[in-house]
Amino acid sequence: MQSPTFPIDDLLPQIHASLAVHPRLVLEAPPGAGKTTQVPPALLDAPWLQGRRIVMLEPRRVATRAAATFMAAQRGEQPGATVGYRIRFENKVSNATRIEVVTEGILTRMIQDDPTLEGVGALLFDEFHERHLAADLGLALALDVQASVRDDLRIVVMSATLDGERLATFLDAPRLSSAGRSYPVSIAHFPARRDEKLEQQTRRAVEHALASHPGDVLVFLPGQREIARAQAALAAAADVDVDVDVLQLHGELPVEQQARVLQPDPDGRRRVVLATNVAESSVTLPGVRVVIDAGLAREPRYDPNSGFARLDVVAIAQASADQRAGRAGRVAEGWTYRLWPQSQRLEPQRRPEIAQVELAGLALELAAWGDANLRFVDAPPPGALAAARELLQRLGALDGSAPDDGRITALGRRMLALGTHPRLAAMLLAPSDVGERALACDLAALVEARDPLRQGGDALAARWQALAAFRAGRAPVDATRSALAAIDQAAKQWRRRLRIDAAPPGSVPAHALGDLLLHAFPDRIARQHPTDAQRYQLANGRSARLFDDSALYGEPWLVINELRDDPRDARVLRAAPLDEARLQREFRQRFVSEDRVLWDAATRGISAVRERRYDRIVLESRPLAKPDPARYADALLDAVRQLGLDALPWSESLSQWRARVRSLRAWLPELAHGDAALPDLSDAALLATLEQWLKPALAGKTRLDALGEDALSEALKAPLAWAARQQVDALAPTRITVPSGMERRIAYGFDDPAGSANAPVLAVKLQELFGLADTPRIANGRVPLTLHLLSPGGKPLQITGDLRGFWDRTYPEVRKEMKGRYPKHPWPDDPWSATATHRAKPRGT
Template sequence: MSSPPLPIDEAVPRLLAALAAGPYAVLVAPPGAGKTTRVPLALLEAAWRGDGKIVMLEPRRLAARAAARRMAQTLDDEVGGVVGYRVRLDAKISRRTRIEVVTEGVFTRMILDDPELTGIAAVLFDEFHERSLDADLGLALALDAAALRDDLRVLVMSATIDGARVAELLDGAPVVVSEGRAFPVETIWRDRDPLMKLEDQVTSVVLEALRDQPGSALVFLPGQAEIGRVAERLAGRVPADVDIAPLYGQLTPEEQDRAVQPARPGRRKVVLATSIAETSLTIEGVRIVVDSGLRRAPAYEPATGLSVLETRKVSRASADQRRGRAGRIEPGVCYRLWGEGQNAALLAFDAPEMLEADLSGLALDLAGWGVSDPTQLKFLDPPPGPAWSEATSLLKGLEALDDSGRITVEGKALARLPLHPRLGHMIHRAAEEDDALTAAQLAVLLGERGLGGDGPDLTHRLERFGRERGKRADEAHGLARRWAGMVGNTGSGGEVGRHLARAYPDRVAQQAGARGRFRLANGRQASLEETDALANAPYLVVTDITGAAATGRIRAAAAVERATIEELFAGEIVDEVAMAFDRGSRSVRARRLRRLGALRLDEAPVAITDLQQAAAALAEGIAGLGVGVLPWSKEQQALRARASYLRATLGEAWPDLSDTGLAADMAWLVPAITGKTALSEIGADDLGGALEGLLPWARRQEIERLLPSHFDAPSGSHLPIDYGAENGPALEVRVQELFGLDRHPSVAGGKVPLLLVLLSPAHRPIQTTRDLPGFWRGSWKDVAKDLKGRYPRHYWPENPLEAAATARAKPRGT
């Protein structure tokens, strides 16, 4: 079959020269250049290839099959001849196959099983800009293998990537750049209408495009649910010559292939797709793209060990990839559902999956490779520390790694299974109970959505799956039998919840209050619809959750028996007595707990026996209420105020006895209240003992010297000094009790004058001063005149410095 010229053709000679001169190269070619189908065929004739295979990695099964089919057509051959493919659940290869298109996960298994890549001459990483975890791992392992094989070629290809950065990772490899297709694509911006549902606005724009533009349309939506809703809205409203074709990962291969086939003669089609159609595909006749600007991607939460699907805005690189779909065959048009001014605010590139994914599979693969420290390999972006720690912790819990991070016998068994370590552990342990087929079928259900239905109850889905027939179901059953066979057992009929609990020990869940509300062992909360049959189960194992941590929705789970939990996790279940402060009663309560992580399997009140622990819990509870709730005496309050004042004026050599300072560390209170379990049992005497620990006798004597608690007035009164006053130490005193005093009262060795709050005979403030002699000489006359009018029976001398102080109405003898 003859093939038309493509833009990549001019770059192929330069690429062949680069790979003839050295083992590594980087090819940057925009969408539509033809790199996916032209480059592998061109490398067939390279002298360095000998009779070795060319293996090309694609990010998706659909892209792998489509690329293999296109290259086989170019050679007038059938798929499985010179060009074949190998993806999960499907493979077409033969002895004649020299170009093998594989998904990235399949390549990981290939290189782990055969680190030397025997019989393989070149490894091509297509669409590397997507930066999937398997692609990053595959490249790191390929580069490690190439260090021992100078004849192995490694080529990284992409449309939108930092070629220089990748080239640096590949020891300064040459970067070959191809010019893209010349077909222009017009961009039409449509601001999102906040009052319209996404599906309604997409439908409106698609109908507009079909009216205004010739050709077929490719519509990008975030997920399967949105595709279904848009398809419903378009049905009966599109022109009679238009077919609607969904395209997403859960469709059968046949359904996916039909979606990407050209429209029948005289007809057009609207392909409603997820990001599965973003790269490596050319759908004949498509010259219209409608981009919702959204995508759905998994996000891993190391704190909970869960991956959740999030709807996100696309990056500019992804938006450009989508736009390029309209210009593959002829000039096209792209409708974007966001404003032109918002485009610059999009992220330049999607974050590498390495930085957001569950790394447990990666950690197990590297351990099998002999690497416990990922920095020993060449990663474009190294694994983040928290996610790596969480991954290795999970693997140790699954008994796949020892305490030093080295792979165990169990880990080697899991590594041989092409599954997430959780699922591999589930199948491997099920084999010991002659039930590996049940576990393997569960693993298939968890990896292939839609099998057995889409309800949340995995037990019911497994039952339905057992009765399903058809190509996809038959292939899935065959895959389950192969996985079971890999652990040497094909028994079935066991308890679903038991198997899942082994795979997801951190997601065993307990009903928490309201019907449908559950608490997971890892501490997260999640819920089911109240009407769901599982909503009333005492215990579940949850395998899939969507939404935020506080409002997670359970998408897949199975009931599990309490006895099963006790059996499987006997070594992890903790029996303990927990003490806690009850704010309502302001006392410490003790309960005996039987706990698995955050789950409370049993609890009952018990008598408090550890008085020291109870005192510590009581002290911390009081700190939460505020130290001010303690029954301090007036003298104790005054002592604390004086000590705090000295700290504020003389420095940290003095303890901080303020409410805030005492609450910061309640250890000072514990010895004084040991034996007490309630706030009401604490008295001022207990606090006095605690204060003695904070202020020993020598310190108290120093306080008395520097900051006496009382002032001895000339009248003979013994008056308290307020050291907690806002404006510094203050003394409230009736003015006539200071007659004859010619110096201002002070503390701290005369360095700190008291703030005198001068009172009338009725104890009402008449003046404040820090200069008593100045007051006598100045404003006293006016004050005395006023006092004489209000208190005529009292003695108000014209010269108070010569008068006798008195606590009475008049001095004795007058």
């Protein structure tokens, strides 16, 4: 096969030169420039490579196969010779392979299994702009390897649309950009009609494109379901020429069908390709002159219902829309029709997955690596990472020795090796019986797949029974055969992966699915409420209800694999019953009996009980006659956590003292440090440190209202050194002497519990400030008081922070208005020289 020319060809010498002197490179090139298929072969003979392998990461299986096949064909070879690829459940590499194209999870496994990357000279991250979690993790691991043991390793980050300058700065790397191969593309919006479904709008747009323009048509749709509906709508349309070949392109297609789509029609027919965003940048389709873009994609989002990252239909980013439109201008002038209103605004760039998906897999990878402080382009959110580690401890993958991370266990390493979500890995590894292991493979396939039943329902058993019936040649009428076929194939792959020779069972007891699923969802094991048959208590402390028409009604124990949050009540979407005796055998250590002293919100007092629990499910509870008095304080602290700090007996003076301390920390940041440092008295800080400052004051008390104002004051002030207390009084005084000779109160405050300090307020009668030119200040003169100037009757006349300006500009008008209303009080023409007073004028003056 003679290699065609590509725009990237002119940049190859610069790429060579850069990598010869620098171990990292950012390469920007639009779709069609040839970066995916031309850069890896061009580097094979580089002196720094020293005959080692090049590993290139691709985000999708379709693109992985296509890139490897194209590069192999350029050399007159089949994949598996010089160029090979590896994806989940498929391997086309050999000892002769020098360029290995892999999907994202494969790269992570390679680095984890061999942190020195022996035999690998370069890692290429293709289509990095898609910002998949696995790509971000792979890059972070690669940078750590390069920094610690492999300074000769080359890392090239390639992308069509990303913030190249930001990435180059992050990597401390040169940045090269290639021109693309493009022609002008006309863009128009093709809005939907009233109540029109997406497939009907797509059909109209395709009909218009075929009638108005030459060449093939590429249609971007979010997923297989929408592709199938659009294909059915086109098949039923009388206006679509029978000589037009309508094809699908998505990651689940058989290899032969994918290859067909990537080649021109052998009979020269026009083609309409219905594709997911796999066609956005990862593969090249010949002959496309028109793009029809639904503006949608299925992208991972954390789904709290299932505990997994699910693929949701979301609007694409503007960068993706531009990239899709560019597909129409690859061979000649093109046209793009967008199926969203022109007024709709898209986000500029795609958000990284690491910011919006569940992170259990990432947390397990970091634990296996032994260093959680890797350099990520975007750091994982701390809250999501902490939740992920808590789940891993429940699954037995982390030992829980440290609250922030925990060490990976032997089970955790076995889970990691399976390359699936830790929940499913834990379930696949749990059973010892070969029949149960085969059933676990079915469950893993079912949980990962879309629902094969058209009518839904909440019983997971109904899905498995449909799968068993499909295998027996009698698929239920309410099931989708294609979905069941995909689930059956995935289960076969799992059995092959786990070397399970046994066939899956044809029937199982009612609780068999739940007995396995409990290893994947230990936090969602649920027990029927003793007084409400539709409500269940969960092991994680929450509760959920069955729907009225539930097929699970009456089951004493469930394991819930899908749960929908609701403002009033969580709802069970999918679950299976389990055997309590099996639960006791498998998780004996989670059944505990203990005495508890608890805050009772109903009585606003303390109750003492002896409880038997599974995790946080209360199985039995009875009153305790003689509880340990030492535990009362802990219960009262729980009360404060539940009710908030307002439940404590705050006096006005103590509230003001707290506001003074908080204000000084805000106005004078240096006071947060040193021997006389002022503590953080924000709500968050006080609630986080209740054990230290409040618990001693609660010793011996059985009710919250037994704590007095004086005791609370001493508890709050106790951590302050004597010098710090004097500092508060000096810098933020409670009162100030005004020119009348009287002391007046200064009020301090905050807008909200976490807000910034308000300006301190001095409310004072206007006559008491005669002769005072400048606004009084506190905090070493840094903070002016806000003056609430009052009438002789105590009503506000003016609020100002500029007293001098008030005398000059506003006082004459106030004097004119107030002199007749308060004739017994002085209203001098010249307030500068008048004597300040808090009294009325002497009688007769």
